[in-house]
Amino acid sequence: MTEPALTPARRGRPGYDQETVLRRAIDLFNRQGYDGTSVGDIAAELGLTKSAIYHHVSSKEELLAAALDEALDGLTAALNAALEQTDGSAYDRLRTAVHQSVEILIRHQPAVTLLLRVRGNSPVEVAALERRRALDEKLADLVAAAVAEGAVRDDLPPALASRLLFGMVNSLVEWYRAGGPVDAATVADAVAAMAFEGLRAR
Amino acid sequence: MTEPALTPARRGRPGYDQETVLRRAIDLFNRQGYDGTSVGDIAAELGLTKSAIYHHVSSKEELLAAALDEALDGLTAALNAALEQTDGSAYDRLRTAVHQSVEILIRHQPAVTLLLRVRGNSPVEVAALERRRALDEKLADLVAAAVAEGAVRDDLPPALASRLLFGMVNSLVEWYRAGGPVDAATVADAVAAMAFEGLRAR
Numbered sequence: 001m002t003e004p005a006l007t008p009a010r011r012g013r014p015g016y017d018q019e020t021v022l023r024r025a026i027d028l029f030n031r032q033g034y035d036g037t038s039v040g041d042i043a044a045e046l047g048l049t050k051s052a053i054y055h056h057v058s059s060k061e062e063l064l065a066a067a068l069d070e071a072l073d074g075l076t077a078a079l080n081a082a083l084e085q086t087d088g089s090a091y092d093r094l095r096t097a098v099h100q101s102v103e104i105l106i107r108h109q110p111a112v113t114l115l116l117r118v119r120g121n122s123p124v125e126v127a128a129l130e131r132r133r134a135l136d137e138k139l140a141d142l143v144a145a146a147v148a149e150g151a152v153r154d155d156l157p158p159a160l161a162s163r164l165l166f167g168m169v170n171s172l173v174e175w176y177r178a179g180g181p182v183d184a185a186t187v188a189d190a191v192a193a194m195a196f197e198g199l200r201a202r
Numbered sequence: 203m204t205e206p207a208l209t210p211a212r213r214g215r216p217g218y219d220q221e222t223v224l225r226r227a228i229d230l231f232n233r234q235g236y237d238g239t240s241v242g243d244i245a246a247e248l249g250l251t252k253s254a255i256y257h258h259v260s261s262k263e264e265l266l267a268a269a270l271d272e273a274l275d276g277l278t279a280a281l282n283a284a285l286e287q288t289d290g291s292a293y294d295r296l297r298t299a300v301h302q303s304v305e306i307l308i309r310h311q312p313a314v315t316l317l318l319r320v321r322g323n324s325p326v327e328v329a330a331l332e333r334r335r336a337l338d339e340k341l342a343d344l345v346a347a348a349v350a351e352g353a354v355r356d357d358l359p360p361a362l363a364s365r366l367l368f369g370m371v372n373s374l375v376e377w378y379r380a381g382g383p384v385d386a387a388t389v390a391d392a393v394a395a396m397a398f399e400g401l402r403a404r
Contacts, residue, residue: 031321033235091402116376117319119233143401153403156392160384163377164370164396171369174318182362190358194366198400199345200293201355 016046021056025063026110034064034114035121061124064114068128071115074104075135083142091151094142095192101169102188106176113173139166165195218248223258227265228312236266236316237323263326266316270330273317276306277337285344293353296344297394303371304390308378315375341368367397 024045028037039060043053057063078100082093105112115132118125140162146152152161169191176187226247230239241262245255259265280302284295307314317334320327342364348354354363371393378389 032323033237035235036237121234151403152401153395153399156395156401157384160389160392161396161401164373164393165401167373167376168366168370170376171366171373174369174372175365182359187362190362191366193355193358194363194397194400196400196402197355198396198398198402199354199358199363199367200398200400201353 016048016056018056021046021053022063022066023110025060026067026114029064029067030110030113030117034060061122065124067111067114068118068124071108071111072128072131072135074108075101075112076131078104079135079138083138089151090142090145090149094146094152095196097139097142098165098169098192098195099188101166102172102191103184105169105172106178106184106187109173109176109178112170116170116173136162136166168195218250218258220258223248223255224265224268225312227262228269228316231266231269232312232315232319236262263324267326269313269316270320270326273310273313274330274333274337276310277303277314278333280306281337281340285340291353292344292347292351296348296354297398299341299344300367300371300394300397301390303368304374304393305386307371307374308380308386308389311375311378311380314372318372318375338364338368370397 021042025037025042028041028045032041037060039053040050042060042063043050046053079097082097082100085093085096115128118128118132120126120129140159143152143162143165144158147154147158147161152158172187172191176182223244227239227244230243230247234243239262241255242252244262244265245252248255281299284299284302287295287298317330320330320334322328322331342361345354345364345367346360349356349360349363354360374389374393378384
Protein backbone atom coordinates (compact mmCIF):
# COMPACT_ATOMS: atom_id res chain seq x y z
CA MET A 1 0.00 0.00 0.00
CA THR A 2 1.40 3.39 -0.98
CA GLU A 3 1.22 6.56 1.09
CA PRO A 4 -1.33 9.17 -0.04
CA ALA A 5 0.35 11.30 -2.71
CA LEU A 6 0.16 14.80 -1.24
CA THR A 7 2.30 17.62 -2.63
CA PRO A 8 5.72 16.55 -1.31
CA ALA A 9 7.41 19.97 -1.17
CA ARG A 10 4.96 21.41 1.38
CA ARG A 11 5.77 19.63 4.60
CA GLY A 12 6.63 20.59 8.10
CA ARG A 13 4.54 23.53 9.24
CA PRO A 14 4.68 23.29 13.03
CA GLY A 15 1.48 22.18 14.74
CA TYR A 16 -0.12 20.30 11.85
CA ASP A 17 1.28 17.84 9.36
CA GLN A 18 -0.34 16.88 6.08
CA GLU A 19 -1.60 13.64 7.58
CA THR A 20 -3.66 15.54 10.18
CA VAL A 21 -5.03 17.87 7.52
CA LEU A 22 -6.05 14.86 5.43
CA ARG A 23 -7.76 13.07 8.37
CA ARG A 24 -9.79 16.16 9.31
CA ALA A 25 -10.70 16.81 5.69
CA ILE A 26 -11.95 13.22 5.24
CA ASP A 27 -14.08 13.53 8.39
CA LEU A 28 -15.59 16.78 7.12
CA PHE A 29 -16.25 15.33 3.65
CA ASN A 30 -18.06 12.39 5.27
CA ARG A 31 -20.04 14.61 7.63
CA GLN A 32 -21.18 17.35 5.28
CA GLY A 33 -20.42 15.96 1.82
CA TYR A 34 -17.43 16.74 -0.41
CA ASP A 35 -19.35 19.31 -2.44
CA GLY A 36 -20.64 20.92 0.74
CA THR A 37 -17.15 21.34 2.21
CA SER A 38 -14.90 24.29 1.31
CA VAL A 39 -11.18 24.71 1.92
CA GLY A 40 -12.30 27.44 4.34
CA ASP A 41 -14.32 24.84 6.32
CA ILE A 42 -11.25 22.58 6.57
CA ALA A 43 -9.16 25.53 7.74
CA ALA A 44 -11.78 26.49 10.35
CA GLU A 45 -11.94 22.88 11.60
CA LEU A 46 -8.17 23.00 12.20
CA GLY A 47 -8.16 26.56 13.56
CA LEU A 48 -6.04 27.72 10.61
CA THR A 49 -6.42 30.40 7.97
CA LYS A 50 -7.17 29.40 4.39
CA SER A 51 -3.68 30.46 3.32
CA ALA A 52 -2.15 28.24 6.03
CA ILE A 53 -4.06 25.27 4.55
CA TYR A 54 -2.58 26.05 1.13
CA HIS A 55 0.82 25.63 2.78
CA HIS A 56 -0.12 21.94 3.14
CA VAL A 57 -2.16 21.16 0.03
CA SER A 58 -2.77 22.80 -3.32
CA SER A 59 -6.51 22.10 -3.55
CA LYS A 60 -9.52 20.39 -1.99
CA GLU A 61 -9.46 17.90 -4.86
CA GLU A 62 -5.90 16.85 -3.90
CA LEU A 63 -7.27 15.80 -0.49
CA LEU A 64 -10.11 13.88 -2.12
CA ALA A 65 -7.70 12.11 -4.47
CA ALA A 66 -5.40 11.17 -1.56
CA ALA A 67 -8.34 9.79 0.46
CA LEU A 68 -9.71 7.74 -2.45
CA ASP A 69 -6.21 6.41 -3.25
CA GLU A 70 -5.78 5.36 0.36
CA ALA A 71 -9.03 3.35 0.26
CA LEU A 72 -8.41 1.87 -3.21
CA ASP A 73 -4.75 1.02 -2.53
CA GLY A 74 -5.78 -0.80 0.66
CA LEU A 75 -8.58 -2.76 -1.00
CA THR A 76 -6.37 -3.59 -4.01
CA ALA A 77 -3.55 -4.85 -1.76
CA ALA A 78 -6.03 -6.98 0.21
CA LEU A 79 -7.44 -8.55 -2.95
CA ASN A 80 -4.01 -9.12 -4.49
CA ALA A 81 -2.75 -10.80 -1.30
CA ALA A 82 -5.74 -13.17 -1.48
CA LEU A 83 -5.26 -13.87 -5.21
CA GLU A 84 -1.55 -14.66 -4.69
CA GLN A 85 -2.48 -17.54 -2.35
CA THR A 86 -2.05 -20.02 -5.18
CA ASP A 87 -1.66 -23.14 -3.04
CA GLY A 88 -5.36 -23.28 -2.03
CA SER A 89 -8.64 -23.35 -3.92
CA ALA A 90 -10.55 -20.41 -5.41
CA TYR A 91 -12.87 -20.80 -2.43
CA ASP A 92 -9.92 -20.32 -0.04
CA ARG A 93 -8.85 -17.22 -1.94
CA LEU A 94 -12.39 -15.84 -1.89
CA ARG A 95 -12.74 -16.42 1.84
CA THR A 96 -9.37 -14.73 2.42
CA ALA A 97 -10.44 -11.81 0.20
CA VAL A 98 -13.57 -11.34 2.33
CA HIS A 99 -11.56 -11.44 5.56
CA GLN A 100 -8.89 -9.05 4.29
CA SER A 101 -11.47 -6.65 2.86
CA VAL A 102 -13.24 -6.40 6.22
CA GLU A 103 -9.94 -5.66 7.97
CA ILE A 104 -8.98 -2.94 5.45
CA LEU A 105 -12.42 -1.44 5.63
CA ILE A 106 -12.20 -1.17 9.40
CA ARG A 107 -8.58 0.09 9.37
CA HIS A 108 -9.35 2.74 6.72
CA GLN A 109 -13.04 3.25 7.52
CA PRO A 110 -13.27 7.04 6.91
CA ALA A 111 -11.46 6.81 3.54
CA VAL A 112 -13.51 3.78 2.44
CA THR A 113 -16.73 5.53 3.55
CA LEU A 114 -15.81 8.43 1.28
CA LEU A 115 -15.00 6.05 -1.59
CA LEU A 116 -18.36 4.28 -1.30
CA ARG A 117 -20.21 7.61 -1.56
CA VAL A 118 -18.43 8.77 -4.71
CA ARG A 119 -20.89 9.34 -7.58
CA GLY A 120 -18.56 10.38 -10.41
CA ASN A 121 -19.05 14.14 -10.23
CA SER A 122 -15.46 15.03 -11.27
CA PRO A 123 -12.50 13.44 -13.11
CA VAL A 124 -10.99 12.37 -9.74
CA GLU A 125 -14.26 10.65 -8.83
CA VAL A 126 -14.62 9.04 -12.26
CA ALA A 127 -11.07 7.62 -11.98
CA ALA A 128 -11.87 6.24 -8.51
CA LEU A 129 -15.09 4.63 -9.78
CA GLU A 130 -13.11 2.98 -12.58
CA ARG A 131 -10.59 1.52 -10.11
CA ARG A 132 -13.49 0.37 -7.92
CA ARG A 133 -15.21 -1.28 -10.87
CA ALA A 134 -11.99 -3.16 -11.74
CA LEU A 135 -11.84 -4.50 -8.16
CA ASP A 136 -15.51 -5.54 -8.30
CA GLU A 137 -14.86 -7.41 -11.54
CA LYS A 138 -11.91 -9.33 -10.04
CA LEU A 139 -14.06 -10.26 -7.03
CA ALA A 140 -16.90 -11.42 -9.29
CA ASP A 141 -14.37 -13.53 -11.26
CA LEU A 142 -13.18 -15.08 -8.00
CA VAL A 143 -16.76 -15.96 -7.01
CA ALA A 144 -17.29 -17.47 -10.47
CA ALA A 145 -14.08 -19.54 -10.09
CA ALA A 146 -15.28 -20.83 -6.70
CA VAL A 147 -18.61 -21.78 -8.30
CA ALA A 148 -16.78 -23.51 -11.20
CA GLU A 149 -14.73 -25.66 -8.81
CA GLY A 150 -17.94 -26.73 -7.04
CA ALA A 151 -17.24 -25.07 -3.68
CA VAL A 152 -19.85 -22.31 -4.00
CA ARG A 153 -23.51 -23.01 -4.81
CA ASP A 154 -24.40 -22.64 -8.47
CA ASP A 155 -28.08 -21.74 -8.07
CA LEU A 156 -27.31 -18.03 -7.59
CA PRO A 157 -25.94 -15.96 -10.47
CA PRO A 158 -22.23 -15.43 -9.51
CA ALA A 159 -22.41 -11.70 -10.29
CA LEU A 160 -25.39 -11.35 -7.93
CA ALA A 161 -23.71 -13.42 -5.20
CA SER A 162 -20.62 -11.24 -5.50
CA ARG A 163 -22.62 -8.01 -5.21
CA LEU A 164 -24.50 -9.25 -2.14
CA LEU A 165 -21.30 -10.55 -0.53
CA PHE A 166 -19.38 -7.30 -0.92
CA GLY A 167 -22.55 -5.29 -0.28
CA MET A 168 -22.60 -6.94 3.15
CA VAL A 169 -18.88 -6.21 3.64
CA ASN A 170 -19.25 -2.58 2.54
CA SER A 171 -22.29 -2.01 4.77
CA LEU A 172 -19.86 -2.07 7.70
CA VAL A 173 -18.90 1.54 7.01
CA GLU A 174 -22.44 2.58 7.97
CA TRP A 175 -22.48 1.10 11.48
CA TYR A 176 -19.08 -0.19 12.60
CA ARG A 177 -17.66 1.94 15.42
CA ALA A 178 -13.97 1.57 16.26
CA GLY A 179 -13.49 1.01 19.98
CA GLY A 180 -17.01 -0.44 20.30
CA PRO A 181 -17.87 -3.87 21.70
CA VAL A 182 -17.01 -5.79 18.50
CA ASP A 183 -13.39 -5.90 17.26
CA ALA A 184 -12.30 -6.20 13.63
CA ALA A 185 -11.35 -9.90 13.81
CA THR A 186 -14.77 -10.82 15.28
CA VAL A 187 -16.52 -8.87 12.53
CA ALA A 188 -14.38 -10.49 9.80
CA ASP A 189 -15.14 -13.97 11.20
CA ALA A 190 -18.85 -13.17 11.44
CA VAL A 191 -19.03 -11.85 7.87
CA ALA A 192 -17.28 -14.94 6.49
CA ALA A 193 -19.36 -17.33 8.63
CA MET A 194 -22.63 -15.72 7.62
CA ALA A 195 -21.70 -15.40 3.94
CA PHE A 196 -20.43 -18.94 3.49
CA GLU A 197 -22.29 -21.06 6.06
CA GLY A 198 -25.40 -18.90 6.53
CA LEU A 199 -27.36 -17.90 9.62
CA ARG A 200 -29.45 -21.09 9.82
CA ALA A 201 -28.43 -23.38 12.67
CA ARG A 202 -27.08 -26.76 11.48
CA MET B 203 -48.75 2.42 3.74
CA THR B 204 -49.90 6.04 3.79
CA GLU B 205 -49.54 8.56 0.99
CA PRO B 206 -46.77 11.15 1.39
CA ALA B 207 -48.23 14.04 3.39
CA LEU B 208 -47.83 16.97 1.02
CA THR B 209 -49.70 20.22 1.56
CA PRO B 210 -53.23 19.12 0.62
CA ALA B 211 -54.62 22.48 -0.53
CA ARG B 212 -52.14 22.91 -3.38
CA ARG B 213 -53.15 20.34 -5.96
CA GLY B 214 -53.99 20.31 -9.58
CA ARG B 215 -51.71 22.66 -11.50
CA PRO B 216 -51.95 21.40 -15.07
CA GLY B 217 -48.86 19.64 -16.43
CA TYR B 218 -47.34 18.55 -13.14
CA ASP B 219 -48.84 16.98 -10.06
CA GLN B 220 -47.25 16.83 -6.64
CA GLU B 221 -46.25 13.21 -7.20
CA THR B 222 -44.12 14.19 -10.21
CA VAL B 223 -42.54 17.06 -8.29
CA LEU B 224 -41.71 14.66 -5.45
CA ARG B 225 -40.17 12.02 -7.79
CA ARG B 226 -37.93 14.59 -9.52
CA ALA B 227 -36.93 16.13 -6.20
CA ILE B 228 -35.94 12.72 -4.78
CA ASP B 229 -33.83 12.00 -7.89
CA LEU B 230 -32.09 15.36 -7.54
CA PHE B 231 -31.49 14.87 -3.80
CA ASN B 232 -29.89 11.49 -4.54
CA ARG B 233 -27.81 12.84 -7.40
CA GLN B 234 -26.45 16.02 -5.89
CA GLY B 235 -27.26 15.69 -2.18
CA TYR B 236 -30.15 17.25 -0.26
CA ASP B 237 -28.02 20.15 1.01
CA GLY B 238 -26.66 20.72 -2.49
CA THR B 239 -30.15 20.98 -4.05
CA SER B 240 -32.18 24.20 -3.99
CA VAL B 241 -35.86 24.71 -4.73
CA GLY B 242 -34.58 26.57 -7.79
CA ASP B 243 -32.78 23.40 -8.96
CA ILE B 244 -35.99 21.40 -8.62
CA ALA B 245 -37.90 24.06 -10.55
CA ALA B 246 -35.24 24.08 -13.31
CA GLU B 247 -35.36 20.26 -13.53
CA LEU B 248 -39.11 20.48 -14.17
CA GLY B 249 -38.88 23.51 -16.44
CA LEU B 250 -40.90 25.57 -13.94
CA THR B 251 -40.30 28.83 -12.12
CA LYS B 252 -39.58 28.81 -8.41
CA SER B 253 -42.96 30.35 -7.68
CA ALA B 254 -44.68 27.61 -9.68
CA ILE B 255 -42.96 25.02 -7.45
CA TYR B 256 -44.33 26.81 -4.40
CA HIS B 257 -47.76 26.20 -5.88
CA HIS B 258 -47.09 22.49 -5.20
CA VAL B 259 -45.07 22.46 -1.98
CA SER B 260 -44.31 24.91 0.80
CA SER B 261 -40.61 24.03 1.22
CA LYS B 262 -37.76 21.74 0.20
CA GLU B 263 -37.96 20.16 3.64
CA GLU B 264 -41.59 19.14 2.99
CA LEU B 265 -40.36 17.11 0.00
CA LEU B 266 -37.62 15.48 2.10
CA ALA B 267 -40.12 14.60 4.84
CA ALA B 268 -42.52 13.08 2.27
CA ALA B 269 -39.71 11.00 0.74
CA LEU B 270 -38.44 9.73 4.09
CA ASP B 271 -42.01 8.91 5.21
CA GLU B 272 -42.56 6.95 2.00
CA ALA B 273 -39.47 4.81 2.69
CA LEU B 274 -40.14 4.39 6.41
CA ASP B 275 -43.87 3.66 5.96
CA GLY B 276 -43.00 0.97 3.40
CA LEU B 277 -40.34 -0.67 5.56
CA THR B 278 -42.56 -0.48 8.66
CA ALA B 279 -45.48 -2.10 6.82
CA ALA B 280 -43.18 -4.87 5.53
CA LEU B 281 -41.86 -5.60 9.01
CA ASN B 282 -45.31 -5.49 10.62
CA ALA B 283 -46.70 -7.88 7.99
CA ALA B 284 -43.90 -10.32 8.84
CA LEU B 285 -44.38 -9.93 12.61
CA GLU B 286 -48.14 -10.54 12.29
CA GLN B 287 -47.46 -14.01 10.83
CA THR B 288 -48.05 -15.59 14.23
CA ASP B 289 -48.68 -19.15 13.04
CA GLY B 290 -45.05 -19.83 12.13
CA SER B 291 -41.74 -19.62 13.99
CA ALA B 292 -39.60 -16.53 14.65
CA TYR B 293 -37.34 -17.90 11.91
CA ASP B 294 -40.27 -17.87 9.44
CA ARG B 295 -41.10 -14.29 10.41
CA LEU B 296 -37.46 -13.25 10.01
CA ARG B 297 -37.21 -14.84 6.59
CA THR B 298 -40.44 -13.13 5.54
CA ALA B 299 -39.13 -9.81 6.88
CA VAL B 300 -36.00 -10.16 4.73
CA HIS B 301 -38.06 -10.99 1.64
CA GLN B 302 -40.53 -8.16 2.18
CA SER B 303 -37.76 -5.66 2.92
CA VAL B 304 -36.03 -6.47 -0.37
CA GLU B 305 -39.27 -5.99 -2.26
CA ILE B 306 -40.01 -2.63 -0.58
CA LEU B 307 -36.46 -1.48 -1.16
CA ILE B 308 -36.73 -2.25 -4.85
CA ARG B 309 -40.24 -0.78 -5.19
CA HIS B 310 -39.26 2.43 -3.38
CA GLN B 311 -35.55 2.45 -4.27
CA PRO B 312 -35.07 6.24 -4.70
CA ALA B 313 -36.84 7.07 -1.41
CA VAL B 314 -34.99 4.31 0.50
CA THR B 315 -31.67 5.46 -1.02
CA LEU B 316 -32.36 8.92 0.36
CA LEU B 317 -33.30 7.49 3.77
CA LEU B 318 -30.08 5.47 4.00
CA ARG B 319 -28.00 8.59 3.35
CA VAL B 320 -29.65 10.70 6.05
CA ARG B 321 -27.13 11.85 8.67
CA GLY B 322 -29.35 13.78 11.11
CA ASN B 323 -28.58 17.32 9.91
CA SER B 324 -32.09 18.72 10.64
CA PRO B 325 -35.13 17.90 12.81
CA VAL B 326 -36.75 16.06 9.86
CA GLU B 327 -33.62 13.92 9.47
CA VAL B 328 -33.33 13.29 13.21
CA ALA B 329 -36.97 12.11 13.31
CA ALA B 330 -36.32 9.77 10.34
CA LEU B 331 -33.21 8.35 12.03
CA GLU B 332 -35.28 7.67 15.17
CA ARG B 333 -37.90 5.79 13.17
CA ARG B 334 -35.13 3.87 11.41
CA ARG B 335 -33.50 2.97 14.72
CA ALA B 336 -36.83 1.63 16.04
CA LEU B 337 -37.12 -0.62 12.95
CA ASP B 338 -33.53 -1.84 13.40
CA GLU B 339 -34.29 -2.71 17.03
CA LYS B 340 -37.38 -4.73 16.08
CA LEU B 341 -35.35 -6.60 13.47
CA ALA B 342 -32.56 -7.32 15.97
CA ASP B 343 -35.21 -8.62 18.41
CA LEU B 344 -36.56 -10.90 15.69
CA VAL B 345 -33.06 -12.28 15.01
CA ALA B 346 -32.59 -12.83 18.76
CA ALA B 347 -35.95 -14.67 18.94
CA ALA B 348 -34.89 -16.93 16.04
CA VAL B 349 -31.63 -17.66 17.87
CA ALA B 350 -33.55 -18.37 21.10
CA GLU B 351 -35.78 -20.95 19.38
CA GLY B 352 -32.66 -22.67 18.00
CA ALA B 353 -33.29 -21.97 14.31
CA VAL B 354 -30.48 -19.42 13.87
CA ARG B 355 -26.87 -20.13 14.89
CA ASP B 356 -25.91 -18.86 18.33
CA ASP B 357 -22.17 -18.37 17.73
CA LEU B 358 -22.70 -14.89 16.21
CA PRO B 359 -23.88 -12.01 18.42
CA PRO B 360 -27.55 -11.48 17.31
CA ALA B 361 -27.08 -7.72 17.05
CA LEU B 362 -24.10 -8.25 14.72
CA ALA B 363 -25.97 -10.86 12.65
CA SER B 364 -28.89 -8.45 12.31
CA ARG B 365 -26.65 -5.59 11.17
CA LEU B 366 -24.92 -7.76 8.56
CA LEU B 367 -28.21 -9.21 7.34
CA PHE B 368 -29.87 -5.83 6.80
CA GLY B 369 -26.58 -4.31 5.67
CA MET B 370 -26.69 -6.82 2.83
CA VAL B 371 -30.35 -5.99 2.11
CA ASN B 372 -29.71 -2.22 2.18
CA SER B 373 -26.66 -2.51 -0.08
CA LEU B 374 -29.12 -3.19 -2.90
CA VAL B 375 -29.80 0.53 -3.25
CA GLU B 376 -26.22 1.01 -4.43
CA TRP B 377 -26.32 -1.36 -7.37
CA TYR B 378 -29.81 -2.64 -8.15
CA ARG B 379 -31.13 -1.28 -11.44
CA ALA B 380 -34.83 -1.58 -12.19
CA GLY B 381 -35.38 -3.10 -15.62
CA GLY B 382 -31.98 -4.85 -15.50
CA PRO B 383 -31.37 -8.59 -15.92
CA VAL B 384 -32.33 -9.49 -12.31
CA ASP B 385 -35.92 -9.01 -11.12
CA ALA B 386 -37.02 -8.22 -7.56
CA ALA B 387 -38.22 -11.75 -6.74
CA THR B 388 -34.89 -13.28 -7.88
CA VAL B 389 -32.98 -10.79 -5.74
CA ALA B 390 -35.20 -11.44 -2.69
CA ASP B 391 -34.73 -15.22 -3.08
CA ALA B 392 -30.95 -14.79 -3.49
CA VAL B 393 -30.65 -12.57 -0.42
CA ALA B 394 -32.61 -15.01 1.74
CA ALA B 395 -30.74 -18.06 0.36
CA MET B 396 -27.35 -16.48 0.92
CA ALA B 397 -28.21 -15.08 4.36
CA PHE B 398 -29.74 -18.27 5.76
CA GLU B 399 -28.07 -21.14 3.88
CA GLY B 400 -24.80 -19.44 2.88
CA LEU B 401 -22.80 -19.47 -0.35
CA ARG B 402 -20.95 -22.72 0.36
CA ALA B 403 -22.17 -25.63 -1.78
CA ARG B 404 -23.77 -28.44 0.28
